[in-house]
Amino acid sequence: MKELWRTPSFRWFWLGIFLSAVGNSFGSFGVSWYLLHRTGSGAIMGTSILSYYVPALISGLIAGVLLDRIDRRKLIIFDNVVRGSLYGLLVFLLSLPAVPVATVYIIMALAGMLSPLSSTGQQAMLPNLIKDKELLIKANSVMSAQWQIVWLFGPMLAGLAVTLIGPANVIIIDSISFFLCAACFLRVSYTYKPNSNISSQTKREALLHFWKDLVVGYRYIGTNSMLLSLLFFSLFFNMGYSPVELLPVYIQQVWGIGKEAYQGYMLTAIAIGSLGSSMLFIAKNWKYPIGVTVGAIIFLWGLAIFPLGFTQRMEIAVVCFFVGGVVFAPFNVLISTYIQKQVPNEILGRVLTANRSITGFGLPVGSFLSGLLASSLGMDRIFVYCAVLCMLVGIIAMVRLRALR
Template sequence: MTLLRNAYFRNFLIASTVLNIGRKLSWIALGWFVYQVTGSTVAVGMVISVATVSPLLSSILVGGMLDHFDRRTVMMWENVVRGGCLALIPLLYWLDVLSIWMIIVVVFVEGCLSSFTTIGTASILPEFLHKEDLETGNAVFTMTGQIGSLIGPALGGFSTALVGAPMTLLLNVICFLMAALLYLMIPPEAYHSSQTSSQTGARWKWRHFLRETKEGFTYILSYKILIVIALITLLFNFTYAPLEPMLPVFVDEIVKAGPGTLGTMWSFFAVGSFAGAILWVRLRRKFPYSYSLGLVILLWGLVPTSLSFHTHILIIYVLMFLGGIVYAPFNIVSPTLRQQLVPNAMRGRVFGVYGLIAGIGFPIGVYAGGLLAELVGVTQTILFSGVLTMTLGLVVAIHPILRFTDVSALDVPPSESSR
């Protein structure tokens, strides 16, 4: 593939894949570890909620910093420090002083730092690619990211069963250090290729941060398409989120299996996502964004709905595989649309604000899912998640606001047209 001949894009891609492997294996290990220690779906939901709320709280600050500081240096050190934070969980466990509040603190700090990579990746990727290659580049990121998702859950599940969750978390520490090294191999100027030197070298001040954070909010709120996409993602995150804390409990109590099965389920999802991304690239979408996003959300809703009626492990694996196929295009269409709508000089602060708006649905959904499971049970919570997601998909598909196929035909926000 021509894109892979681009050394900057290739190293950035490998770093993202390595981080995704680490994130997925630690996600499996941590979720299973918390449930086994506490026996509470609320505790699992609390830890996952903290892990997802913390990046949202830091996203606005991170966005402004990435627009002004050396992006390579920031992302390198962020991954080194995240690795050090995560290493505290196994160390404290082996010292026999680990408690749930310590896990929550570590997860909160690690999550705050993760915004640098999440927002940085979305902001920087277009700088490595030509505009016509952007959607393909996002598809390649999705495909290789699913390689990480394929390896990570299986590795996390089997490693947790073999050596325990604390030791498994140390593998993620190694992933953080590897990603930092790969970022170092890309020249710093590549991260800011279309920005002026005065912008990237300017002395960053808090008054500038406050002003530019306001600009990020203003840009999104004045651009109806962007705010609609953010709200759709918020609602999709909310309806999807109850599934995540329920799966460890579902596997343990309903399927009567162990962490290896949980990891394999997510690996089947990853294989499906890889296939789904390939199919989407070959399809070469010609229909409106409302149909693209709405159909993806609707079809994904069928997966948790179907899961709630089945306990046979082979059927569950097939459902997760099919779920990966239908879910993958969302992670191609949505970021590509955002990247095309926002200029590089503002991507950090705009994507930070966007992340706050769109991402808040996930921790709320996770926590709500944990509470709902305590009241009505795990299976009913998964069913509720699926039905609510299908309803959202139908609304998105029939709503006229995203019924366009060419981004270049849209008007930019009035506040930006005069810049």
């Protein structure tokens, strides 16, 4: 653990992503409540999530190739500067009268297209900052813990900020955080040199090679049946998690308007549970099989959120999210570490983006469907259906992935 913090580049790496995560918690909160206040529609909220994640999944294929050919640090800096500018533009546009909702979709789509450069880039970059590969699971746990720290305070502060200055103005904090992240990455010393021979190729050869590169990640995953199964179960888990993205709609349906702070309480509960679980992973060496652990996490998440369909007591909902946070936290840590250890560094970016394109569809599609069905079924019923889905998938995963270690 101490070895990680003794590395200056890791400290700047961690700080940059932490600052960006703080901003993201404000930005997502601001956009969600802006749309809900303006339209009152869960479907529009779900569409906004779709407008961000689907372009990210599509552009991720190209981002994976770029991350294996171009300096990953420079790409992350570029992404943060441009996205910071986009969110700054969004704040300005939302200050104008009668701005079409489509404006939010367009800005979100552009930001989503750029996001894989950082979201995948940081995962691909991390193994090059850690000399001892046995420390990777601890490094991933430390990176995961920062998100829990953010969600511990971010949602409550964001909810307060929405109440005081309005949801549109809260987005400026997200814009500033991107520029701060870029500044931190300027201080990261990064020695990995991508293996590229593009300069010696003709334009036609480079183009043909580029299209071949797009499928490298999928080919690797396709030849590894266990990895493919792992990603398949992750896809369904993301769908089961997706109603959390529509908490404002759930809160409004169950408790009425003017309860923005409730979202902060629930997300903070997830954060507290997740942070404690992440600290355990940092302090202890996890010796249990990865496959069985992943299946158990999916099952227990379903068990944790099941009561949300049957209660109108806010404190019970908070307890459900706390328990959910405890079981959820190790999920991405285990999968990221497994991929980072198994995949050769020269194709890691492409495999990670292929992974995201497979598993990532679960969240936006699930969020869109949840928003679409929220008015007819009710978000409480949707939580129940997703809980049952997770429990069934978790049981199957524990059996199918039992050999994965």
